[in-house]
Amino acid sequence: MRSFRASWSKWKSRADRIIPSNRQIVVWLLLGLFSLETGAVNPRFGWIGFVLFGVFAALVLIDLSLAHKQGFPEVHREFSGTPQNGLPMTVHLHVSFAGSKRSGRSTRLPMTQFDIGEPETFRFIQALTLNRVHDRQSHGSGQSQGSGQSHGSSQGQEPSFGEPSLSTSIGSAFTAELSPTVRGPQEFASTDCRFSSPVGMWTCMHRDDNKAQLLVLPDVTSWRDEVESLMKTLFQEGRHVKRLASGDTDFAYISEYGIDDDLRTVNWAATARRTRLMKNVYEPERGQHIIIAIDASRYMAVELPDGKTRLDHAVDCASALAHTALRMGDSVGIIGFSDKVDLRIAPDNGKDHWRLVVDGLARLQPQAVQGGYQALFSSLAGQFRRRSLLIVLSEMEGLATDAGFLPAIRAAKQQHPTIFVSILPNHLHELLECALRTEDDVAEWAAVEWLLEERDELKSVLHRGGVEVIEAPPNQLVTKVVTSYLRKKRRGSL
Template sequence: MIYPTRPCVLAALIGAPLALVAALMQPNLWLAAPGWLLGLGLLMVVDAVLAAPARSADVRLDVPGYLAVAAPSEARLIVDFGNGRAVHQKLEAALDAEARVGLEQSRGRRVSETEFAFPLKPERRGTAIFNEAIVRWRGPLGLIWRQTRRPLPVQTPVGSDIRRIEDEALRMFSRDDQHGAKVQLDVGEGAEFHALRDFHSGMDRRTVDWKQSARHHTLLAKEFRIERNHQVVMALDCGRTMSEPVDGAPRIDRAIHGALILAYASLRGGDRAGLFAFDGRPRLSTGAVTGVGAFPLLVRQAANIDYGTEETNYAFGLTSLSATLKRRSLIVIFTEFADSTSAELMIESVGRLIRKHLVLFVVMRDDELEGLVSAVPETPEDVSRAVVAATLLRERDVVLGRLRRLGAHIVEAPADRLGPEALNVYLDLKRRDLL
């Protein structure tokens, strides 16, 4: 595309009237106005010929391999003409991207002769899609713009802030990181034998190894340490209810943040961790991974969990999860139930899981309902809202009580404390050797 620059337009607007006035004063100068416009047009043609052609422009977009929600980042657009014809000419560039990218301004800031910077600050998880780049440059005479649009087949995942998750997990985990590494004196299911030591007063007599004691003519006791390599699966409900906001962010975003904190601590503690997401049907299953080095993989996979619009099918989702697990695992379910019908189906599905696995049920405390109950009523409508809210909270407590009686462990915490509270319970379960 070729079109005139602002100076060219101004020259035409100013020069033509002046030539017309001159023609009115001197009739023999009546060709001055069309001559001026024709001359300007010829100069524009010359400028277009001298300008670098659009086909010679090589446009590339360099974006980070992963973007974090609410974390500043930057994309770089590189325009290379190869032969250097446009290096000394004015270049401008703009980006067209979907709203999820968080493009703060469409026009880029020029950082070098052929490179532009675009600040990014994503607002939602998912896949960031950059649609196209628009690049234009002036001819050497400054009379015309050449412009080209280039599609950009560039996509990058947008997810949680890895550094913030790791810092928060380390801060919580460092208080208990000795669990799973230090020698334990208690024996339980799955305990791992470590060594023999002299028996001392106060030690558990069940740890005495009578055969070795008889051989060495002194009392010897077994030392144990918590068994590692447990399997921890974070099951994330990404249905319609979990897509609703709480404290300014969707519930699913809060759940993913908490799940990743728990996953990082699990991997760091020597256990295996995996993600499973479902709504009306299973959406994501990463399988169990090992080692802290695999944590970025879980983060990138979590970025692919979309905001669901379907009702959650607990029977289908949890049955599919159970079918993929070949060994006893800790299943951490992040969910929210809206009515007694869905809660009944959820309880039935969780009951089948508990027969083989250890289940940790994580829900967010509903501060809005609690606020309605505790608020001083001023109108009859306030009383009605308080009664309805109290009924919903009572039904919620009944559901959580039934889950506890089935054998599930429950975490009910504020949205911003979901990860730390779940991590505390995980460490406690590991300390008690229940995994």
């Protein structure tokens, strides 16, 4: 036999229900105390309490009838803006009251509260706000604000509602601004709302089963202007930049000669025809392959002081590099690996391929396993055989625990020019500058110094093996990696 507590919990978690409000409970208690007091003082006036009980019971029943008549609101949830990690997006709630639609009158829903079902990985930037009313606004509704401290709820759980409340009418629209803090697939639970009956004696609960799956993409806007500036700077026409273009290039078009242009690019035949100096413009070779390999092992799950993990920064860098390479006409392939290959995207180009790359990077999550580069090199020997520029986004700690990495990467470098990219641990350098006060501080200082020395030794080994190493703080990682790629592209050394 089910216990009373289990039965009560199941009844409370029902999607659509009408329960006594706190106001009704308080009035019943007051009437009971009044009746007891009146009967105790003068029994001849005990009938007054019974009359009051009857009148209030009739009011409660009438209010319950009105609550059933007005029905439950219809809540439609919409999203605007592409969900990107750390960037705001807007959630719209469109509320229409079915009972008022049938009667054609605007019915006020006092004390309306919503739980929009946001995941725990989303944070509120702006709380739920009444935006507009399609029919006519109820008295006192105004531009009230609700609380953004609600939490997502799933079927079978009691939803959590915030304070204060909102008053609305037919066709109300609410908006809330949220920001995701984690990449990958996220689920919005069902939308819950709570409102009171017309007289306020009952509390009506309603759940609109409109679960939604969203894919939170990496932030592809923070670096866009910076990358565009780098592309213009490294590929503009000018004496300083043209020195970088010594070995590549295919003829592109003829343009007018500038003061700082190289005299070797003058097209004398075109100059004779147009009676002014003209030059040949060359562009780097297009259609080369770029392979971006991203380590997704446990080392990349370390959270940095800015709140992002190493993998988040690696994904941002990979998306910026892929965008740049696709703009330059190259084909981009992606390998996400831990102890196995978690993500494999064959080299290709075009807008559809860019969307495929971004979606794949958004779904890449760190795995709680020891990293291994064997899966990466197996993929290079299998599907990615064509000569390509290999860019490995990983951590030095993984190299120290994988004895087979250095011989394998030297072998791979014979076919794939390789760049090893790692995040520079500035926070560790800052620890070395702190004053030592306790024995624990001395032990921490020694461990940090040993770790940094090991990183420097591994970096030297990679340099001696012909592998280019890029170390940069998180906020400079995109700039350094994209600059290195563009310079190699300009020199024709891919």
